[in-house]
Amino acid sequence: xxxxxxxxxxxxxxxxxKKVANIILSDKDRKVVVVSAPGKRHEQDVKMTDLLIxxxxxxxxxxxxxxxxxxxxxxxxxxxxxxxxxxxxxxEDIKDSLLTLINAYKDDEERLMDALKASGEDNNAKxxxxxxxxxxxKAHYVSPKEAGLFVTAQPGNARILQESYEKIAELxxxxxxxxxxxxxxxxxxxDIVTFPRGGSDITGAILAAGIGAEEYENFTDVDxxxxxxxxxxxxxxxxxxLTYREMRELAYAGFSVFHDEALEPVFKKKVPVVVKNTNRPxxxxxxxVAERQPAEQPVVGIASDKGFCSINLTKYLMNxxxxxxxxxxxxxxxxxxxxEHTPSGIDTMSIIIREHQLVNGKxxxxxxxxRKELEVDDVNIERNLALVMVVGxxxxxxVGVASKATAAFAETGVNxxxxxxxxxxxxxxxxxxxxxVDLAVQSLYSIYFN
Amino acid sequence: xxxxxxxxxxxxxxxxxKKVANIILSDKDRKVVVVSAPGKRHEQDVKMTDLLIxxxxxxxxxxxxxxxxxxxxxxxxxxxxxxxxxxxxxxEDIKDSLLTLINAYKDDEERLMDALKASGEDNNAKxxxxxxxxxxxKAHYVSPKEAGLFVTAQPGNARILQESYEKIAELxxxxxxxxxxxxxxxxxxxDIVTFPRGGSDITGAILAAGIGAEEYENFTDVDxxxxxxxxxxxxxxxxxxLTYREMRELAYAGFSVFHDEALEPVFKKKVPVVVKNTNRPxxxxxxxVAERQPAEQPVVGIASDKGFCSINLTKYLMNxxxxxxxxxxxxxxxxxxxxEHTPSGIDTMSIIIREHQLVNGKxxxxxxxxRKELEVDDVNIERNLALVMVVGxxxxxxVGVASKATAAFAETGVNxxxxxxxxxxxxxxxxxxxxxVDLAVQSLYSIYFN
Numbered sequence: 001x002x003x004x005x006x007x008x009x010x011x012x013x014x015x016x017x018k019k020v021a022n023i024i025l026s027d028k029d030r031k032v033v034v035v036s037a038p039g040k041r042h043e044q045d046v047k048m049t050d051l052l053i054x055x056x057x058x059x060x061x062x063x064x065x066x067x068x069x070x071x072x073x074x075x076x077x078x079x080x081x082x083x084x085x086x087x088x089x090x091x092e093d094i095k096d097s098l099l100t101l102i103n104a105y106k107d108d109e110e111r112l113m114d115a116l117k118a119s120g121e122d123n124n125a126k127x128x129x130x131x132x133x134x135x136x137x138k139a140h141y142v143s144p145k146e147a148g149l150f151v152t153a154q155p156g157n158a159r160i161l162q163e164s165y166e167k168i169a170e171l172x173x174x175x176x177x178x179x180x181x182x183x184x185x186x187x188x189x190x191d192i193v194t195f196p197r198g199g200s201d202i203t204g205a206i207l208a209a210g211i212g213a214e215e216y217e218n219f220t221d222v223d224x225x226x227x228x229x230x231x232x233x234x235x236x237x238x239x240x241x242l243t244y245r246e247m248r249e250l251a252y253a254g255f256s257v258f259h260d261e262a263l264e265p266v267f268k269k270k271v272p273v274v275v276k277n278t279n280r281p282x283x284x285x286x287x288x289v290a291e292r293q294p295a296e297q298p299v300v301g302i303a304s305d306k307g308f309c310s311i312n313l314t315k316y317l318m319n320x321x322x323x324x325x326x327x328x329x330x331x332x333x334x335x336x337x338x339x340e341h342t343p344s345g346i347d348t349m350s351i352i353i354r355e356h357q358l359v360n361g362k363x364x365x366x367x368x369x370x371r372k373e374l375e376v377d378d379v380n381i382e383r384n385l386a387l388v389m390v391v392g393x394x395x396x397x398x399v400g401v402a403s404k405a406t407a408a409f410a411e412t413g414v415n416x417x418x419x420x421x422x423x424x425x426x427x428x429x430x431x432x433x434x435x436x437v438d439l440a441v442q443s444l445y446s447i448y449f450n
Numbered sequence: 451x452x453x454x455x456x457x458x459x460x461x462x463x464x465x466x467x468k469k470v471a472n473i474i475l476s477d478k479d480r481k482v483v484v485v486s487a488p489g490k491r492h493e494q495d496v497k498m499t500d501l502l503i504x505x506x507x508x509x510x511x512x513x514x515x516x517x518x519x520x521x522x523x524x525x526x527x528x529x530x531x532x533x534x535x536x537x538x539x540x541x542e543d544i545k546d547s548l549l550t551l552i553n554a555y556k557d558d559e560e561r562l563m564d565a566l567k568a569s570g571e572d573n574n575a576k577x578x579x580x581x582x583x584x585x586x587x588k589a590h591y592v593s594p595k596e597a598g599l600f601v602t603a604q605p606g607n608a609r610i611l612q613e614s615y616e617k618i619a620e621l622x623x624x625x626x627x628x629x630x631x632x633x634x635x636x637x638x639x640x641d642i643v644t645f646p647r648g649g650s651d652i653t654g655a656i657l658a659a660g661i662g663a664e665e666y667e668n669f670t671d672v673d674x675x676x677x678x679x680x681x682x683x684x685x686x687x688x689x690x691x692l693t694y695r696e697m698r699e700l701a702y703a704g705f706s707v708f709h710d711e712a713l714e715p716v717f718k719k720k721v722p723v724v725v726k727n728t729n730r731p732x733x734x735x736x737x738x739v740a741e742r743q744p745a746e747q748p749v750v751g752i753a754s755d756k757g758f759c760s761i762n763l764t765k766y767l768m769n770x771x772x773x774x775x776x777x778x779x780x781x782x783x784x785x786x787x788x789x790e791h792t793p794s795g796i797d798t799m800s801i802i803i804r805e806h807q808l809v810n811g812k813x814x815x816x817x818x819x820x821r822k823e824l825e826v827d828d829v830n831i832e833r834n835l836a837l838v839m840v841v842g843x844x845x846x847x848x849v850g851v852a853s854k855a856t857a858a859f860a861e862t863g864v865n866x867x868x869x870x871x872x873x874x875x876x877x878x879x880x881x882x883x884x885x886x887v888d889l890a891v892q893s894l895y896s897i898y899f900n
Contacts, residue, residue, distance in 0.1 A: 248796050267766065316698075322786065326780055326783055329773075329779060333772060338769075338770070338772050340769065341794050342775070342792055343793075345873045347698055348874045396867075399865050402859070407853050410852075413849055415849050418873075419878075420872070421869040422760075422870070423795045
């Protein structure tokens with residue numbers, strides 16, 4: 001039994017709908033289908049979700065509602081027409097459901113936003129179920145409420161309630177293909193609440209974990225996860241198998257096939273995740289698993305991310321001062337600044353943080369407090385840093401991995417500002433100047449993969 | 451004007467006394483002389499300080515005092531005889547002074563210990579002053595009280611009081627050579643209080659800072675500080691010039707020419723420290739300075755230290771948890787455990803600490819608290835780690851330093867368990883298994899210096 005999730009680009013128009021239906025029908029194990037809202041049909045296109053956000057604001061300012069609504073309905077109309085199958089009153093049903101939501105929530109901005117946004121997935125699921133039926137397949141639209149997806153109530157930040165899993169498990173006993181809209185659940189008060197980033201991926205992961213699926217297939221528009229950003233290296237190696245923790249490290253440093261935190265439920269249940277391409281379903285894709293056989297090549301991927309800075313402290317005899325590090329982290333915590341790493345020397349300590357956090361005078365306050373409270377000899381900020389991650393299971397055991405990496409840097413003349421290795425067994429981190437990061441990634445790729 | 455300090459081995463017997471006198475008389479700038487107690491004359495010998503500690507315990511258990519006392523006096527007697535100069539009643543004075551201390555403090559164990567230990571330096575200073583006079587040099591014994599060395603009162607843990615420096619500065623105006631005993635000062639209550647580790651070095655550093663000496667000469671029994679432990683590499687390169695911070699990093703990892711914290715007073719006043727050999731005063735020695743010209747070789751020394759362990763934590767989504775690191779350090783602080791480094795991955799964090807701290811059930815308590823309070827997925831301890839430091843000014847700028855190091859490790863097949871670089875501009879740290887550390891140091895030395 002598999003849970004299959006399709007992203008917005010896989011459901012952007014009738015052509016994509018047909019592909020998706022073919023994929024579903026080609027494998028009887030594809031029992032639970034999770035759909036996103038229709039995505040972009042081309043570069044300049046507008047996603048359904050954005051059309052619905054626009055509709056929401058029109059409702060709130062009580063202006064242009066009619067037009068905004070018809071734009072939404074036209075998108076569905078286009079899909080239905082393209083699918084050339086007939087079912088009475090589909091568009092009317094969609095229209096009625098939207099008007100019902102508008103009336104129900106028009107005085108509650110946040111609830112209205114959540115409800116209308118969620119309708120993008122919801123109506124797409126109804127459409128897909130209807131289309132599958134039209135093709136003679138026994139398929140049912142299953143609302144998140146019916147499926148048992150109960151969540152916390154904060155609008156736009158739903159978290160699944162553990163009790164949900166018991167109810168979700170019952171889906172196994174239902175027959176036919178079950179089409180569930182992604183992106184939202186219901187609060188105990190009966191309100192629609194959307195998930196944070198990675199919405200539909202979260203729904204899919206929860207359902208896969210709930211029914212104990214043999215696989216969670218995540219269909220998107222790439223053949224696989226690549227060992228390096230394809231914008232930096234042409235035809236980079238495809239990753240056939242990846243462990244959860246490798247995925248985490250890569251995702252952290254900018255790999256964005258999908259939002260990795262969405263996968264937590266399947267990580268816990270050790271359900272394999274398979275990333276596949278709706279437009280090339282025959283491609284093997286990338287399997288994300290709990291454990292994999294160590295390959296003779298210890299490095300599986302190289303990722304990088306910009307926008308970091310380093311707060312550097314110096315204080316004579318710092319390392320004899322019990323409580324120094326704790327006090328420093330407390331100052332950051334007070335300012336709600338999360339840090340990435342804290343490399344330290346004997347009388348020195350650095351804090352690597354994401355630069356965007358140093359706004360609204362936080363920089364000045366933090367520096368001032370460090371001076372005053374920690375009585376440092378010196379404190380300064382180094383900006384525009386980038387982090388490069390070299391990731392792979394078994395790197396910790398392999399001799400010479402670091403040597404290759406540092407050699408690559410030396411050859412390209414990139415100065416390594418920071419090395420952080422040892423805590424994670426599956427990654428090695430390098431800090432370089434932002435302007436050198438692409439060169440660094442390219443040279444690392446060629447030394448490990450060419 | 452220079453402050454010159456002589457260690458115990460430089461004053462172990464008459465022959466050494468003569469060498470020291472020659473060194474003092476050969477340079478008119480050697481104004482203030484700081485002496486230690488007589489050290490070992492040969493491998494199996496007992497230091498004067500240990501004879502005095504023994505005398506103390508005899509006094510406390512009121513047994514064998516006579517004998518213990520005579521052993522002490524014999525050492526001085528031997529030196530005086532060997533110096534073949536005559537001054538009436540020197541030994542008697544020493545004996546009287548010791549008996550006076552015994553009577554004054556016999557009911558206060560700690561004070562007695564401090565006073566008798568300090569007498570080793572004190573009487574040696576009197577002896578040296580007398581000897582210099584005997585050789586026709588105008589020299590004065592100056593007691594720490596007279597010099598203005600006022601300290602905090604905790605026995606064995608004296609800290610200099612800032613007010614002292616004003617008084618000390620006046621020493622500049624006195625004529626003749628001033629011989630000051632190292633290792634102790636006086637509390638405001640008039641008690642003798644000894645300094646912690648590095649005692650006589652501390653006295654010398656305080657005096658050098660106080661009179662604003664042009665140099666603080668520290669005479670010991672080696673020609674210079676070496677770029678690597680001579681027990682690991684034969685005829686290692688001598689270091690001619692070293693910055694304070696390079697010294698700090700090297701001293702941290704086992705370089706023990708003298709206790710580096712003793713130098714804090716001169717660091718602050720930027721007084722150069724010169725390490726020289728009493729037995730080969732013509733050797734240039736090693737200058738420790740605030741700043742130095744960058745050499746074309748960025749690495750100046752390689753040091754290592756054993757006895758570390760790593761507490762490794764894993765927790766999914768750890769890096770999104772504000773306050774995690776602070777809470778972890780708080781637990782260590784509660785247990786009075788000081789940590790060295792905290793390398794971190796995305797969902798992992800390690801704490802490097804000195805192993806000897808994990809006694810009296812601390813290990814179990816810490817692990818238990820980490821499990822309970824931080825709700826980690828996994829926590830384990832990795833033992834028998836060693837740290838290797840590659841040290842040198844300007845390393846931060848030099849491209850390829852890390853590459854050489856990691857290549858050296860790869861060649862020798864030593865697996866790098868941890869790399870910590872980036873906070874300190876003058877060092878790079880590697881963690882390896884204790885059993886590999888010597889090999890690691892040797893290979894690093896040969897790649898940088900051969």
